[in-house]
Amino acid sequence: MTQRALCRLLVREYLQEMEVPNFYIEAMMAKNSQDAYIVTSDDDVKYRLNGYAPSIEEITLTKCKPLTDEQFRAMVLLARKGNRRNPEENSLFESLLAKSDSGSYCQRDVMKQVRADAFTREFLGAPR
Secondary structure, eight states, X not given: OOHHXXXXXXXXXXHHHTTOOHHHHHHHHTSOTTOOOOOOHHHHHHHOOSSOOHHHHHHHHHHOOOOOHXXXXXXXXXXXXXXXXXXXXXXXXXXXXXXXXXXXXXXXXXXXXXXXXXXXXXXXXXXX
């Protein structure tokens, strides 16, 4: 195996370990060092580059109660109605908004702890 092939293999393995979606790994490996792949918003929607790696997201999902996709869609629809919501819809919107805020704050706090734990482990030599 050539040195170049070994480097490419090591980079590929590292990116896979970091849970980079395979789409991006292949796009990167298809380019030479002078070219770049520009990520589009469609790519981000399809291949999840934005946000957390799945294993990290699982940590927050076990500790936090985010909105389900159905609840999120309902909240968006109710938000679009604005002041045309009836009292029942307004109550539902307020409760979904509160749940969304609570889930976001929980995720923020969990991620803060994950980062602190990782820093301690990697830089202060805490046992693994």
